[in-house]
Amino acid sequence: MKPVFIGLFTALFVSSVVLADEVQITAEIPFIEIEIGDETILIERIQDQDNRLEGDFTKTSRACPPFCIRPMEVAKGVITVGELEVLDFLETDVANKEGLLIDARIPSFYTKGTIPGSINIPFNILAPDDNKYIGAILAALGAVDNGDDTWNFANAKTLMLYCNGLWCGQSPRAINNLISMGYPAEKLVYYRGGMQAWQSVGLTVFVPNQ
Amino acid sequence: MYFYHKISIISVVSLAIGSGVAAQSPLSDAEYEASTNSILSALGVAPETDAETEAEDFKAALLALVGDAIAEGKSGDYISALMQEASDDGSLIVPDAMLNTEGEIDIELLLQAAINAAIESEADDDVTEFEAALEAEAASGDAVVAPTPPEPEVVADLEYTVRPGDTLSRIANKFYNDSFAYPRILKANSGSISNANQIRVGQVLRIPQ
Numbered sequence: 001m002k003p004v005f006i007g008l009f010t011a012l013f014v015s016s017v018v019l020a021d022e023v024q025i026t027a028e029i030p031f032i033e034i035e036i037g038d039e040t041i042l043i044e045r046i047q048d049q050d051n052r053l054e055g056d057f058t059k060t061s062r063a064c065p066p067f068c069i070r071p072m073e074v075a076k077g078v079i080t081v082g083e084l085e086v087l088d089f090l091e092t093d094v095a096n097k098e099g100l101l102i103d104a105r106i107p108s109f110y111t112k113g114t115i116p117g118s119i120n121i122p123f124n125i126l127a128p129d130d131n132k133y134i135g136a137i138l139a140a141l142g143a144v145d146n147g148d149d150t151w152n153f154a155n156a157k158t159l160m161l162y163c164n165g166l167w168c169g170q171s172p173r174a175i176n177n178l179i180s181m182g183y184p185a186e187k188l189v190y191y192r193g194g195m196q197a198w199q200s201v202g203l204t205v206f207v208p209n210q
Numbered sequence: 211m212y213f214y215h216k217i218s219i220i221s222v223v224s225l226a227i228g229s230g231v232a233a234q235s236p237l238s239d240a241e242y243e244a245s246t247n248s249i250l251s252a253l254g255v256a257p258e259t260d261a262e263t264e265a266e267d268f269k270a271a272l273l274a275l276v277g278d279a280i281a282e283g284k285s286g287d288y289i290s291a292l293m294q295e296a297s298d299d300g301s302l303i304v305p306d307a308m309l310n311t312e313g314e315i316d317i318e319l320l321l322q323a324a325i326n327a328a329i330e331s332e333a334d335d336d337v338t339e340f341e342a343a344l345e346a347e348a349a350s351g352d353a354v355v356a357p358t359p360p361e362p363e364v365v366a367d368l369e370y371t372v373r374p375g376d377t378l379s380r381i382a383n384k385f386y387n388d389s390f391a392y393p394r395i396l397k398a399n400s401g402s403i404s405n406a407n408q409i410r411v412g413q414v415l416r417i418p419q
Contacts, residue, residue: 148414
């Protein structure tokens with residue numbers, strides 16, 4: 001993984017050698033370490049108990065529309081999860097290459113900081129009517145072109161999508177676009193809390209290209 | 211590519227902040243292609259342009275091998291033997307798309323491809339000289355038949371159903387009169403062709419025009 005978050009971890013780790021993590025993920029899980037490909041990803045919580053969010057994710061009242069509160073069921077049959085399920089998904093599906101954690105935001109958000117182990121597939125590129133290269137993405141996700149404008153998703157990966165938070169429409173739109181192309185709802189998962197919820201509990205943020 | 215990427219970021223940021231996702235406006239094809247390629251790289255899929263590079267490199271290698279022999283007017287059998295030998299000893303690596311359905315070097319196709327490429331490269335060097343030579347050949351009455359470009363068709367992508375014996379390069383030759391143009395077909399069907407030598411009889415391919 002990139003030096004930033006390894007560096008961040010090292011700093012945290014040094015302090016936690018002396019003092020075991022006081023801010024664990026759960027009572028049983030202090031932190032998680034996941035092998036994804038040839039990278040090791042570490043996710044834990046910020047140990048400074050006085051730490052507070054700053055900046056964009058402290059806002060409460062963005063204009064709605066468009067920044068409206070999203071439902072728990074964003075599309076029929078798509079399950080909605082929280083942080084522990086995201087971690088579990090990374091440890092199992094992503095580590096086994098059967099699933100992908102997808103940051104569905106546009107690249108300018110992604111590059112500011114994302115969930116470790118996720119990849120960026122912006123919602124607006126998953127546009128079946130406008131992006132004529134969409135087939136290459138579906139194929140890379142494991143779908144097979146039937147040759148008659150339909151796709152076979154039997155071996156397609158399970159996708160867990162998120163964006164900025166429960167007021168963000170980017171991942172719901174990505175999910176609905178995928179469904180409109182035939183992606184099975186049972187292979188789609190929505191992490192509704194998104195980056196805001198992730199950061200609100202001090203979980204590790206990965207900053208790409210640093 | 212980076213340039214287009216930046217544009218797409220800017221246009222979408224203004225969109226997200228301004229009118230919100232509901233009023234999403236489509237990007238240009240070039241922006242979609244660039245963004246799609248970034249996603250494919252992130253997914254560990256080789257960019258589609260690899261096939262184009264491979265075809266170009268192979269064309270150059272083939273010309274280097276038999277260009278002189280063609281210019282000297284050697285026989286088809288001689289040139290075929292030259293290509294077969296180079297393929298056998300490993301000095302000429304033939305792309306998968308240009309192998310026949312048996313997975314062997316497609317000599318007939320390669321010979322035609324090499325001659326076309328040699329003519330084309332000569333044309334690039336000196337168009338008027340080539341034209342003059344063609345006229346002279348035509349006048350002599352026993353001209354080597356120069357490739358006749360197919361009539362340009364103003365249509366959307368054609369569809370073609372794969373038949374026994376077809377390979378991507380043979381289909382490219384059929385539609386574009388250029389066996390090296392198979393990456394175009396590969397690209398247009400990237401969703402359904404994962405491997406250049408794995409097209410199946412009955413499969414319907416999009417043929418971009």
